[in-house]
Amino acid sequence: MQKKREVSGKVYVTGIGIISALGANVEENHTGLLSGKAGIGKAINFESYYTSVLPFGEVKFSNEKLKNILGLENEPGYTRTSLLAVKAFEEAIHDAGLTEHEISSFDTALISASTVGGMCLTDQLYEDANLKSAGSEYLEAYGCAAHTLKLVEKYKINGFTNTINTACSSSANAIMMGARLIKSGRAKRVIVGGVDALAKYTVNGFNSLKILSESPCKPFDENRDGLNLGEAAAYLVLESEEIVGNKKKYAEIAGYGNSNDAHHPSAMSDDAVGAIICMKEAIKSAGINAFEIDYINAHGTGTPNNDSVELTGISTVFDKVPPFNSTKSYTGHTLGASGAVEAIFSIFSLIHSEIYPSLHIETNMKDYDAKPVGELQTGIPVKYVLSNSFGFGGNCTSLVLGRAD
Known part of the structure; x- marks a missing residue:
């Protein structure tokens, strides 16, 4: 089969949104990098034996605080993964100045990524899966794509959507796929990014590999001894050269x-x-x-x-x-x-x-x-x-x- 050639034309980043251990938005994350101080420390928003012995890059808000910020107090089925995703997604689309019509356009695609998905609710998943509960509000929230479906529903996205899980390269692949959709003429605008929340499931898995450090990680140090798990969500709005116009352009x-x-x-x-x-x-x-x-x-x-x-x-x-x-x-x-x-x-x-x-x-x-x-x-x-x-x-x-x- 002949490989389809990508068409010419640049792909620009016109909006960004992020929440991480460094801060709740773009400005706070930039300030955190300038400070030269890590956001890594004791985790308090999920339960695990290892929170007492290992450092984590945890977002400083509880789930209740995130729901309050986002106005989702009465909306069922939002895991921490979905809450973080909505927070960063909303900042990105507002930063890009997207209208409701543009977000819902069939020319706008969404490519998100996650490795843990709704399994951040490890204990609740166990209860539901083993019929130890009467059935919680999270029965449809455990899949990798559950946060993507929440975004689709909340923002009435009608264009192509996908969720990528290629482990630690997941959201880089989302960005690559989004750019290729635009270059091939299949979309004019793609919102790309990814999210993962800290979870007992993840911590236990990585601990079994013996690659978690008991101190703040030190990449590229001779005596490095492992990583620190963190949580975050980040989204970028990609737009084709033909529709950007006079918009602010962060990067290509x-x-x-x-x-x-x-x-x-x-x-x-x-x-x-x-x-x-x-x-x-x-x-x-x-x-x-x-x-x-x-x-x-x-x-x-x-x-x-x-x-x-x-x-x-x-x-x-x-x-x-x-x-x-x-x-x-x-x-x-x-x-x-x-x-x-x-x-x-x-x-x-x-x-x-x-x-x-x-x-x-x-x-x-x-x-x-x-x-x-x-x-x-x-x-x-x-x-x-x-x-x-x-x-x-x-x-x-x-x-x-x-x-x-």
Whole structure:
């Protein structure tokens, strides 16, 4: 079958929305990055033995507070996942100035992402699944796509919708798919992003892999010992060049690449084959050379395998490694939301000419010459950013975001 060619035309980001451990909106997240202080600490909004012994990147609002902020006190079936999604989604569409008609247009698509979905209600799911309850309001809320359906219902979305779960690359793939829908003429506007909430289910699973750190994570440190789980939601409004007009443009989705090394269910291949392919493909599809990348927002989880493999890949792709960091040292690893979160952080670097330091670095990785940014850099010309998101099973995605014309 002949591969369908994408049509010409740029894809711009015209609206952004985010809630994470750093803050409840775009401004608070930017301020948090500038402060150089992590949002990682003790979690109080979900029940688990591990909340007393491990740090997390938790959003500071309870579910009740989120419902109050969003005016959803009397709406049934909203899990924490769905509440976080609505919060970030609403900020993004308001930021883009979208009307109800534009949101409901068949030319507007929605691509969201999550890994945990409604399973954030781990105990309630157990009660319902084992007939230990009379049937709760959450019976239809446990699926991965439940939050997407809530968005569709609340905002009367009529266009194409999809929910992606490729583990930690999920929302990066949502952004890539949204851009391709626009470039292929299948949509004029796509709202893209992802969400994940902290949950007993997730914590127990990651703990079984022995990759959770008992201290704030330190990606790309020689003595890194694991990641911190976080929660977040982040959405971007993508619009085609033909309809943007005089709108504010944050950035261009200039390129993207995806690969799968199929090496291991929860680890990447040591030779970084998947990471190398997706980075090269993203740069190639952007129509630029590797030396034109001014900054890399690395996947950088803080696990021994990931950071070593990623730095091997980066050192292979680039003759001179650009400035790079891991903003997961601020938010924790937000799983299905991380690609969209880090795309927004990359946009901050583009529009503010800033690169934020990786936190908690004490000893540089001994086998590599390249080391992450250690201090806040301002007044730095950043035209192109490479943002990496690597998921379980070796699903690797890289995005190139460019400064808008």
